[in-house]
Amino acid sequence: MFGKLKSKLKEWVTKNEEKPEETLEKTPKKTGKKKVDKKKTEAKKVTKKKEEIIEEPTQEKKSFFSNFKKEKESDKRQATSDKLPEKKHSFFSKPLTEEKFEELFQELQIILLQNNVAYETVEAIESQLKESLIGKPTKEINLSKELKSAIETLLINPPNFLEQIKSSGKPFVILFAGINGSGKTTTIAKVAHYLKKNKLTVCLAAADTFRAAAIQQLEEHGNNLSIPVIKKDYGADPAAVGFDAIKYAIKNKIDIVLIDTAGRMQNSDTLMKEIEKITRVTKPNMKIFLGESITGNDATLQAKAFNDSIGLTGIILSKADVDEKGGTALSVAHVTGKPILFLGTGQEYKDLEIFNKEKLIKKLGL
Numbered sequence: 001m002f003g004k005l006k007s008k009l010k011e012w013v014t015k016n017e018e019k020p021e022e023t024l025e026k027t028p029k030k031t032g033k034k035k036v037d038k039k040k041t042e043a044k045k046v047t048k049k050k051e052e053i054i055e056e057p058t059q060e061k062k063s064f065f066s067n068f069k070k071e072k073e074s075d076k077r078q079a080t081s082d083k084l085p086e087k088k089h090s091f092f093s094k095p096l097t098e099e100k101f102e103e104l105f106q107e108l109q110i111i112l113l114q115n116n117v118a119y120e121t122v123e124a125i126e127s128q129l130k131e132s133l134i135g136k137p138t139k140e141i142n143l144s145k146e147l148k149s150a151i152e153t154l155l156i157n158p159p160n161f162l163e164q165i166k167s168s169g170k171p172f173v174i175l176f177a178g179i180n181g182s183g184k185t186t187t188i189a190k191v192a193h194y195l196k197k198n199k200l201t202v203c204l205a206a207a208d209t210f211r212a213a214a215i216q217q218l219e220e221h222g223n224n225l226s227i228p229v230i231k232k233d234y235g236a237d238p239a240a241v242g243f244d245a246i247k248y249a250i251k252n253k254i255d256i257v258l259i260d261t262a263g264r265m266q267n268s269d270t271l272m273k274e275i276e277k278i279t280r281v282t283k284p285n286m287k288i289f290l291g292e293s294i295t296g297n298d299a300t301l302q303a304k305a306f307n308d309s310i311g312l313t314g315i316i317l318s319k320a321d322v323d324e325k326g327g328t329a330l331s332v333a334h335v336t337g338k339p340i341l342f343l344g345t346g347q348e349y350k351d352l353e354i355f356n357k358e359k360l361i362k363k364l365g366l
């Protein structure tokens, strides 16, 4: 996860921080500036440190240093004599203008969009950065730090899952919803395994009575994990299956009921009405949207629609192990305002990771 986004962000930060005076002050305002930059690049090419060059300036490089000195002296004079606030700053401490910010952000915007960050989320990052960067002296700008803090504000750390369950009445009902193949049934099995490991008792409701073999798939997980599965026939009312599972849990003093539901596209009115009915009948304590990390903007749109329909409690993103880009987590969390509870990181029962925003930001290398 984050392989591509991480390397692209690092590339962008390094590029813009290495030569802030070149990138942030791209438009040469003074004569001779172009010459200065060209000479600087040449000096870099021979991979000599600035200090070494200053000690022994060759004839060829003398003009670069004399120009540089002149620039600094002229800036110094302006800083003391000029009344315009913009010119009170030295060569290296001019405040970043809105125009320069737009120039700088353009490239970052493309990187983010290409890595599955939703447009809305890119805009949020832009406005955060704008607020913190515009007017700041360019030499004081730490892009990595600013970007990190902009991303940090988009994410929410989830509440303690086990604590929430333990502090609530029995049975604790969790409904899983999402589009076809997003990983609902597999994730239910992983969550059941996790709860069992934490000494909680679980039963599963096979409320996907629609897809062929969906009930058998859940039963197989139930058998593997020694967890009861409550089922009806294919075509039965899924809300009734959920209701029966809750009755079973009350009777058998089971702590948690996990309800599996059929995959449904968020734009299918009938199926969205059906999930609303399941929600009304089973009154889940938690309504979880299961999205795929790899689907990017689609997952964001789906999460939004499911949230509008049943009011989500949180999100689980599956297939983070095969996600190269990593922007989905940022977008889904930001757009819905709901916490990501877990990340699915593989196909085995143990492959479920509690979401942690600090860990995610660390993975981004910021």
Ligand SMILES: Nc1nc2c(ncn2[C@@H]2O[C@H](COP(=O)(O)OP(=O)(O)OP(=O)(O)O)[C@@H](O)[C@H]2O)c(=O)[nH]1
Pocket: 178, 179, 180, 181, 182, 183, 184, 185, 186, 187, 208, 211, 214, 261, 262, 263, 264, 318, 319, 320, 321, 322, 343, 344, 345, 346, 347, 351
């Ligand atoms: N690599 C990887 N594969 C996963 C993960 N979670 C689920 N899968 C795979 O995704 C596929 C679909 O998973 P299911 O659990 O059947 O998805 P579903 O949402 O229940 O599908 P429907 O019931 O058809 O809507 C299966 O092949 C799973 O093994 C994960 O975190 N990582």
Ligand SMILES: [Mg+2]
Pocket: 184, 185, 186, 208, 214, 260, 261, 262, 263
């Ligand atoms: Mg399923």
